[in-house]
Amino acid sequence: MRFQQTIGSPVSCSGVGLHSGQPVTLTLRPAPPNTGIVFVYRNGSEETLLPAAVSNKVPTELCTAISVNGRQVKTIEHLLSALVGMEVDNVYAEVDAGEVPVLDGSASPFVRLIRAAGVIPQTRRQSYVKITQPIEVVDGARRVRIEPSSTPKITYSIHYDHPLIQTQSYTYACSASAFEQDIATARTFGFLHEVEALWARGLGKGGTLDNTVILSKDGVVNESGLRFQNEFVRHKVLDLIGDIALLGFPFIGHIVAERSGHAMHTRLVEQILAQRDKWALITGEHAVAASESRSPLGLLRPAPSLAI
DSSP: OOEEEEESSOEEEEEEBTTTOOEEEEEEEEOOTTOOEEEEEEETTEEEEEEOOGGGEEOOSSSOEEEETTEEEEOOHHHHHHHHHTTOOSEEEEESSSBOBOTTSSSHHHHHHHHHHOEEEEEEEOOEEEEOSOEEEEETTEEEEEEOOSSOEEEEEEEESSTTTEEEEEEEEOOHHHIIIIITTOOOEEEGGGHHHHHHTTOOTTOOTTTOEEEOSSSBOSTTOOSSTTHHHHHHHHHHHHHHGGGSSOEESEEEEESOOHHHHHHHHHHHHHOGGGEEEEOSSOEEEGGGOSSOGGGSSOOOOOOO
16 A cells, blocks of 8 residues: 655636636645645635535536535536546645636646646555445436446546547546546537636636637537547546545446446445445554445545644
8 A cells, every 4th residue: 555645736727617717716725644635715714625526516617516515616526537547645735716627628737837846755555445345326317436446547428419539438447547647638618609608607707718618510619629539438437537536445347337427426435334244444564444434535635724
């Protein structure tokens, strides 16, 4: 088992929220062992700590959001994906608005931030949730399942009635190098005919061709084209990695998703926590059967205290 990791120094970036269109500055700061990923909503001298835990998830459209004491931070999934993908376990993610900046619509700018800060080992071993029996969430033709596997991996399939997408499938073997090379640069995408409807619902106000792949009936509107022929399904893998981060620990298992999305991803996290007889917590010392553990998984980490 590897040691837990944090970043080596504070790093910042600024941009706009994908859905709100509001300007926001994000600052990542190192955090002590066992902190996990904690968002910090800072408003002047006031701050609210929002641990990235499924217990703090709130219903939203087309993104993932958490809320604590009336403060909400949304569109957290790309940043979470970058942190988890690059094996950063403990970090404070400070924002001065209610949405993480979209930047280029992928996780790549966050990976560059992490690279600039450096990733450093800490003094505690990292724990893992090892799946011992399958757990599944089904909604009609949409489904997401996690099953036992000796290594963490994700297989994702999407189906869209568009000539550039149709059916795409991708299998990702989780590692920092594979994430950076194969997943991080895949951008969020949308359809031209849906843009006005999104605006009418107060969504996508910060979306541009610089941060979203837009598809017309015939092709890609963006002059730069696609980064991968199957960029669409790779981005769905990116989203899933970020959403599963709300579990609080890395997983050892195989996630298989078909036509899934943010809501189903987080429902899977909830089902994992609910079905405690189907996984074990692998610590630096030994495996602990979840059904024998006295505390809920989300409470195994100490309550975060900001040290900046």
